[in-house]
Amino acid sequence: MSPRNPEPTRTAVLAAADGLLETGGPDAVTLRAVGAAAGVSRSAPYRHFDGKAELLEAVALRTLTDLGAAIRTAGAAATTPRERLRAGCRGYIDYALQHPQHYLLVFGSAPLGVVDPAIDVAADEGFAAVVDLVDAAQSASLLPAQPVCELATVLWALLHGLAQLQLTRHLHEPRTVDGATRLDDLVDVALAAWSPIA
Structure with missing residues (x-):
């Protein structure tokens, strides 16, 4: 048997x-x-x-893997370099908004504790998706010729900030623009501010 x-x-x-x-x-x-x-x-x-912590680590591992895939899939569906950059950015934000508790499990205020090294690998691969977006955009002269890792870090911080503010319901009128309807506009404003040809 x-x-x-x-x-x-x-x-x-x-x-x-x-x-x-x-x-x-x-x-x-x-x-x-x-x-x-x-x-x-x-x-x-x-x-x-072995326990809840190990189970949540397994969920976090899949979350990071899925987030990286969401960025890559969204970017690959676009046709021009500018659209790929924008779509990849929205892929990140959309994943966070569609899976808020998964996103907060990884990027929220409560640390996971002792982390499986595989989570670091998945985090690196997820960040590589952002790096690839920036690298392709730089090749198309859509972003300034700064070190790609630095620019990708700033882009990630921007996307995380928008996602986090929307998840915690801080993006709303009249305090700010309405995050429920204008996240695309905020991404466009940020990318245009960086663009050397804007």
């Missing part, structure tokens, strides 16, 4: 953790609740994760 494949159970547990995180935040993600939501035995999640 061949050993049972553990991947379907692990996949179900992670999917349940995703759902509980988005509906109730990190406090809702317990191994018992995840097991119940996944429809597996009470002990099943404990066979895959």
Whole structure:
């Protein structure tokens, strides 16, 4: 008799953790609740994760991977260099707004604790998606010829700031422009301010 494949159970547990995180935040993600939501035995999640911290690290790892993919996918769907830059930026913001609790798990104020080295690798790959956006835009003379890592860091800070302010409902009229309808405008203003040909 061949050993049972553990991947379907692990996949179900992670999917349940995703759902509980988005509906109730990190406090809702317990191994018992995840097991119940996944429809597996009470002990099943404990066979895959040592505890809640390890489970949340696995969710954070997937979040970073998915965020990098969202940037790349959005950029690849555009046709011109300018549209690719803008679309990649919106890919970042859209991912954060569509998965707020996942985004805050990684970039919020509560640290994850002891972090699996794979998370650092995923974070590096996600940032590489921003670096690639900047590099391509510089090649098309859309951004100034500054060190690409520095410019990518500033772009990431800009995108994170817009996403965070929108998630926390600080972008609204009359204090600011309305984030629900004008995030594209804010991205355009920022990119135009950097453009050497603006």
